Amino acid sequence: MAATGTILVVDDDPAICVVVGEALRRQGHKVKTAASIRERSALMDSFVPDILITDVMLPDGDGLDGVADIIADRPDLNVIILSAQNTLNTAIRATEKGAFEYLPKPFDLNELTRAVSDALGTRQGSEEPEGEPGLPHDGLPLVGRSPAMQEVYRTIARVLSNDLSILVLGESGTGKELVAEAIHSLGQRRTKPFIAINMAAIPRELIEAELFGYEKGAFTGAHARTAGKFEQAQGGTLFLDEIGDMPMEAQTRLLRVLQSGEVTTVGGSKPVRVNVRIIAATNKDLPLLIEDGRFRQDLYYRLNVVPIALPALRERREDVILLARHFMERAALEGLPRKTLADDAAQLLMAYHWPGNVRELQNLMQRLSVLSRENVITAEILRHMLPLDAVPADYAAPADQLAHAVREWARRQLGIGLAQPNRALHDDLLAVVEPILLQEALASVDGNQIRAAGLLGINRNTLRKKLTDYGLDPMQLRLND
Numbered sequence: 135m136a137a138t139g140t141i142l143v144v145d146d147d148p149a150i151c152v153v154v155g156e157a158l159r160r161q162g163h164k165v166k167t168a169a170s171i172r173e174r175s176a177l178m179d180s181f182v183p184d185i186l187i188t189d190v191m192l193p194d195g196d197g198l199d200g201v202a203d204i205i206a207d208r209p210d211l212n213v214i215i216l217s218a219q220n221t222l223n224t225a226i227r228a229t230e231k232g233a234f235e236y237l238p239k240p241f242d243l244n245e246l247t248r249a250v251s252d253a254l255g256t257r258q259g260s261e262e263p264e265g266e267p268g269l270p271h272d273g274l275p276l277v278g279r280s281p282a283m284q285e286v287y288r289t290i291a292r293v294l295s296n297d298l299s300i301l302v303l304g305e306s307g308t309g310k311e312l313v314a315e316a317i318h319s320l321g322q323r324r325t326k327p328f329i330a331i332n333m334a335a336i337p338r339e340l341i342e343a344e345l346f347g348y349e350k351g352a353f354t355g356a357h358a359r360t361a362g363k364f365e366q367a368q369g370g371t372l373f374l375d376e377i378g379d380m381p382m383e384a385q386t387r388l389l390r391v392l393q394s395g396e397v398t399t400v401g402g403s404k405p406v407r408v409n410v411r412i413i414a415a416t417n418k419d420l421p422l423l424i425e426d427g428r429f430r431q432d433l434y435y436r437l438n439v440v441p442i443a444l445p446a447l448r449e450r451r452e453d454v455i456l457l458a459r460h461f462m463e464r465a466a467l468e469g470l471p472r473k474t475l476a477d478d479a480a481q482l483l484m485a486y487h488w489p490g491n492v493r494e495l496q497n498l499m500q501r502l503s504v505l506s507r508e509n510v511i512t513a514e515i516l517r518h519m520l521p522l523d524a525v526p527a528d529y530a531a532p533a534d535q536l537a538h539a540v541r542e543w544a545r546r547q548l549g550i551g552l553a554q555p556n557r558a559l560h561d562d563l564l565a566v567v568e569p570i571l572l573q574e575a576l577a578s579v580d581g582n583q584i585r586a587a588g589l590l591g592i593n594r595n596t597l598r599k600k601l602t603d604y605g606l607d608p609m610q611l612r613l614n615d
Contacts (some may be wrong), residue, residue: 137185137254138163138164138254139163139164139183139185139250139254139536140163140166140182140183140184141158141164141166141183141184141185141186141187141188141250141310142166142168142174142178142186142187142188143155143158143166143168143187144163144167144168144171144186144187144188144189144197145167145169145188145192145216146167146169146170146189146191146192146193146305147189148291149287149291150189150216150288150291150345151167151169151287151290152291152292152294152295153243153288153290153294155167155321156294157243158250159246160319161250161251161380163250164181165579166181169191169193169441170194170195171192171197171200171359173201174186174188174195175200178204179319181602183211183235184210184212184253184254185211185212185213185214185250186201186211186212186213186214187213187214188201188213188214188215189217190216190217191217193574198227200500201213201215201231201232202230202232205231205232210566212254213231213232213234214229214233214234214237214246214249214250215228215233215235215236215237216238216239216241217236217237218237218238218240218476219530225369225396229276234253235249235252235253239284240279240280240281240283241279242277244460251379268327268501275441276309276312276313276316277456277457279456280450280454282445282449283445283450286313286442288611289442290313290316290320292440293317293321293440294317294321296412298440299392299411299412299413299436299437299440300317300412300413300414300440300441300442301415301416301420301437301438301439301440301441301442302413302416302441303412303415303416303442303443304417304445305446305491306442306490306493307493308444308445308446308447308492309444309491309493310375310417311330311373311415313413313415313442314328314330314371314373314415315373317371318371318411318413322381323369323370323411324588325372326367326368326371327366327367327368327369327371327552328369328370328371329363329366329367329368329371330373330375331344331345331372331373331374331375332375332376333374333376333377333378334375334376338381338384341380341384341385342384342387342400343356343360343362343400344362344363345362345363345364345384345464345558346362346364346387346397346398346399346400347361347362347365347399347400347402348360348366348399348400348401349399349402350401352399352400352402353400353401353503356401362399364391364397364410365397365406367410368408368409368410369410370410370411371410371412372410372413374413374414374419374437375415377414377416377420378416378417378418378420378423380429382429383428385429385433385488386430387432388433389430389432389433389436391408392433392436393436395408396408397494412437414437420434420438423555444568446488447494447495448487448488451484453486454483455475455484457461457495457496458480458483459475461495461499461500462474462475462499462502462503465499466503467483470503470504471504471509472503472507472509473508474509474510474511475510475511476510476512478513479511479515479516481513482513482517482520483495483516486520491510494558499517502515502516505519522567535585554614568600569603569604570608572586572597572601572604576606583598
């Protein structure tokens with residue numbers, strides 16, 4: 135097991151204190167929280183932490199003030215700084231004060247928990263413990279630092295200490311079950327079962343038996359009394375996935391259970407008292423289903439006490455590369471070859487529209503880890519793994535992807551489809567196409583090299599080299615009035 139320690143978390147946002155505190159306690163750490171410099175000082179008089187995690191902007195001053203003195207008094211104390219002031223100056227100040235790590239807000243919780251593990255290893259002078267390394271998502275089974283995901287984290291924090299019903303909304307593949315798992319594993323029911331059932335995956339006639347259980351002889355094949363999901367989740371959490379696909383007759387019975395707290399098995403007469411937290415999820419428009427008479431309005435209100443809306447991946451593009459690298463690292467920890475992303479591949483991932491959301495991205499990273507012979511994944515490699523219409527029409531392919539584009543053009547327009555492309559033909563075509571692309575890009579931005587490089591997805595030095603190689607003068611490549 136990884137080393138555990140005592141940690142003091144200082145932040146005036148209660149949601150951050152709850153989420154960070156629960157994630158760290160889940161890893162075995164002893165955690166206390168404070169909301170101000172004054173509370174921090176009072177706690178440190180009686181509480182001797184191994185790690186101090188502190189925000190910069192606190193109600194009674196700058197969280198960095200006094201950090202240097204604290205470290206001077208406690209050289210073995212590692213300090214991790216959090217700040218919404220994502221400036222170079224803040225990072226420099228944190229370093230000058232002797233901070234072990236600086237994480238800008240919004241931060242990814244998994245990064246923070248890894249920083250804590252690193253800090254404890256440094257403090258104790260220990261190497262990575264033997265055994266299987268932990269997966270990157272040990273802190274929380276969600277990854278993302280975008281504002282949309284930070285709002286999800288805040289909502290999760292607010293529901294951990296209660297048993298209110300939750301409805302998770304989002305497209306297929308956005309991670310709705312991961313939200314349910316996070317709420318359960320960080321909440322007060324974490325020592326009890328987490329049971330998930332997908333309504334869309336069960337035949338309609340068997341849903342009630344699956345949910346509520348059945349008695350021996352209740353129907354053909356019922357050879358013994360079998361507990362349903364409600365009984366299996368006793369004391370814990372029941373996750374009802376794809377609740378919009380639940381048939382009306384089962385909805386009626388579910389509503390009765392939620393109102394009474396009692397379950398009667400199929401074929402049974404004696405109710406069983408159950409105590410479970412309900413988290414439901416759907417990718418459907420439930421109000422629209424209610425209008426169409428396919429979902430009960432009273433059940434909707436029972437389930438939708440606290441809604442959590444998960445953004446589509448295309449709505450949080452700043453998380454795409456973080457997620458891609460997370461999935462590649464996870465694949466490597468699970469024994470697959472370790473891969474890294476080239477810059478042009480990262481740009482292509484950002485340009486893709488991700489209809490399958492996070493699940494599609496995870497599957498793609500696993501596929502690349504298994505099938506690619508190269509350790510560095512380039513855009514050319516990536517294009518072969520994406521659908522033909524993967525790249526938006528307004529996406530300008532980086533110049534070093536032209537080789538693939540030329541081969542595709544030759545195959546479609548000239549009828550050339552060699553398993554091993556003719557290198558001489560490829561070079562000849564590239565020599566014709568590439569300077570045209572450079573000229574068009576520069577002309578479209580009136581000769582501005584920085585903007586042209588951005589359009590092409592290459593850096594300015596690469597653009598200059600290519601211009602020199604082809605003898606092109608950027609000053610002459612301006613739009614004619």
